[in-house]
Amino acid sequence: MDKYGSRLYWHIRRIVIVHDDADDVLQNTFINIWKNIDGFRNDSAFYTWLYTIATREALTYIRKKAKNNNISLDELDNFFTASVEGDTWFDGDEAERKLQNAILKLPDKQRVVFNMKYYDDMTYEEMSKILDTSQGALKASYHHAVKKIERFLQE
Template sequence: MTKDETIYRMIKSDKEGGFRILLDAYQKPVYYFIRRMVVVHEDAQDVMQEVFVKIFLGLNKFRGDSTLSTWIYRIAMNESLRFLNKKGIKVVSADNVHDELIDNLKASDYIDYDDKMAVKFQEVILRLSDKQRVIFNLRYYDEMDYQQISKITDTKVVTLKVTYHYIKEKIKKYMVEE
């Protein structure tokens, strides 16, 4: 039995403690995934709260077509993108979106600002499109395989591989430019 299956059974069998089990198992990785998308800690907390409420209320709708963690990350991705859209970030140009996210990054304690390479790395990630950021974050930070990312993003594996390669090249190019 996998970790996801074990957790799912524990949640289903313990309605009272199920929410605590769910949070203990997924809160930290989901928070960091959301934080990498929305940048600001307070926004990430708001989105995460919405995600876990939706997960817990929707557990009866979970069909098991994917793993529990894949389902959770898909909800987290959708809620993060919905938050960014609702915040009005999509209304402005793509450059303004990236500039606003970078400004949010610089106003937060998200990274060590004495490490210029780390700052530059985060800036280039924030300059990716939303979908590219999702793919990069799931592959690079969450170390998911392409099959799982495919289920989360509803994208073909071959397309993900090409996109990830393109993203890596874009990051490399940006990192060596001065």
């Protein structure tokens, strides 16, 4: 728990942004892990399995939250930007805030790919297992994400 708790939290936090939401999602993640521990197969690394559950829970959570707040997925980036602005648990400077806003402009899955590669330094092989996507598609996704962020930062 000590080993994976903080890693999963930060992975989730970068997807849902708000601390309270991240805490809720982390709880749901651990409940799901506990529920499905019997079904865990040893053919994949344990942390890969944990990341898969955490990612799914986080993406489900933000979609549900958007629906509850009558926000379309296209408008979600504005919603997240506002969340960062008002988040008491965000203490980055202006440059960091701008980078976060640029990341939040990315579509959900592209944002997840970017975070996993950029912040968690995951290999494409690991990401491929977690996101069930080919390594080629992930490389392309990351490349597009970087380009978008650079464009946003240059504006």
